[in-house]
Amino acid sequence: xxxxxxxxxxxxxxxxxxxxxxxxxxxxxxxxxxxxxxxxxxxxxxxxxxxxxxxxxxxxxxxxxxxxxxxxxxxxxxxxxxxxxxxxxxxxxxxxxxxxxxxxxxxxxxxxxxxxxxxxxxxxxxxxxxxxxxxxxxxxxxxxxxx
Numbered sequence: 721x722x723x724x725x726x727x728x729x730x731x732x733x734x735x736x737x738x739x740x741x742x743x744x745x746x747x748x749x750x751x752x753x754x755x756x757x758x759x760x761x762x763x764x765x766x767x768x769x770x771x772x773x774x775x776x777x778x779x780x781x782x783x784x785x786x787x788x789x790x791x792x793x794x795x796x797x798x799x800x801x802x803x804x805x806x807x808x809x810x811x812x813x814x815x816x817x818x819x820x821x822x823x824x825x826x827x828x829x830x831x832x833x834x835x836x837x838x839x840x841x842x843x844x845x846x847x848x849x850x851x852x853x854x855x856x857x858x859x860x861x862x863x864x865x866x867x
Contacts, residue, residue, distance in 0.1 A: 724751060735845070736796050738833050743797070754807065757789050757809075760813075818830070834863075
């Protein structure tokens, strides 16, 4: 029924609870599991020039952070017993609301598993939750896990 399951995570304790549920579903349906982390804090070229940061230095920093994020995702997968499943760890750049939907479509996801709350922020309270946006705009089913 589900060949590819995407589980977005902002690496907060709340969002990582979705990993446990995604692992159960992936095991049940023999699906590939994709853990997806979206980074919003990359700087564009103009910002780097303004702050006098070299592109090379910034790339090194971003690469180091990406490895840390992948390690955190892999550790969570191991904690919930999903390391033996076919899986992929992805890090993308952009706004989570848009990037989760577009990446899921690009990857041919059959299901998105996400928690109803992750990191707390004033912006999320004013603009609506990431989960709500994904539910509204995703072309595939979305399973929300209340935390």
